[in-house]
Amino acid sequence: MSKPPPALQDLAAPEGVCYGCGCAHPSGLHIKSHWDADGKHVVCTYRPPDQFTGWPGLVYGGFIAMLVDCHSNWTAMAHHYRAEGREPGTLPRIDCVTGQLNLSYRKPTPMGVELTLKARVEGEVGRKSRVICEVWAADVLTVTADSIFVRVDAAQLSSQAASRVETTA
């Protein structure tokens, strides 16, 4: 069996500490996103751990929001790298943050099934990019999302946060 290709996260942010997608988070979800063969979508598969139940037998909607948030953001960043004609992992690093996260829960999502997230950028890849994401439980579309991701200077973001902690903690 051939080794799977490295994910966008492994290529572009191996030191990431995000609970959802950080490669270096000690106990996080470690979601992995890859370009689809169609060259348009970015895909992620994930089997929800038992603890992330909402109702008995159903996946917790807040857990799905975590998957969609990180995977949609990586979809935006993948499109930015491509728009600049370079590979994820080349410098300078591209970072985006969530501006809006909008989810529609269309059907209950059953536990015990691998989920597939399929996302793409709709319209221009710009400072703010719109990402459409579908969540499939096997062949059932259970959740759709239509969200905005904003390109940022990560160093600036962290220094803003540090100054805010000092003034509000």
Place this chain on the structure above:
Amino acid sequence: MSKPPPALQDLAAPEGVCYGCGCAHPSGLHIKSHWDADGKHVVCTYRPPDQFTGWPGLVYGGFIAMLVDCHSNWTAMAHHYRAEGREPGTLPRIDCVTGQLNLSYRKPTPMGVELTLKARVEGEVGRKSRVICEVWAADVLTVTADSIFVRVDAAQLSSQAASRVETTA
């Protein structure tokens, strides 16, 4: 010091297993929602555990989505009980599920600060209710949400999910 009054979750669903708000979940977040003294809002305070970081020093947006999802749903259910002139914990139990979850991330949310969620129903309390929720990090409004929660028959929901697992797993 007087004992705090029981939360909506403790009164109405002590057997709940939801990762975000279930009183009986062995390792979940166990968020607690209470009517505010103003009789209009429902509030929840929560200090994000260290693991739920996004960027260094910042709370993970997907974690905030979990808090908002459960607390907004409990806000809808609290309004349903009140609209029927009865207390949470009386039977039959009222259940709602998330129809849409729409979050706007306005500012980075710093780690190390207790968050306050303040939510209310906007408009009619009906089969579908609209809930506005604000997330405050001390005195800074960092996230707003405008979401829809749908009243359901919980028994029917679980049986639907069970039949879906059988056909898709």
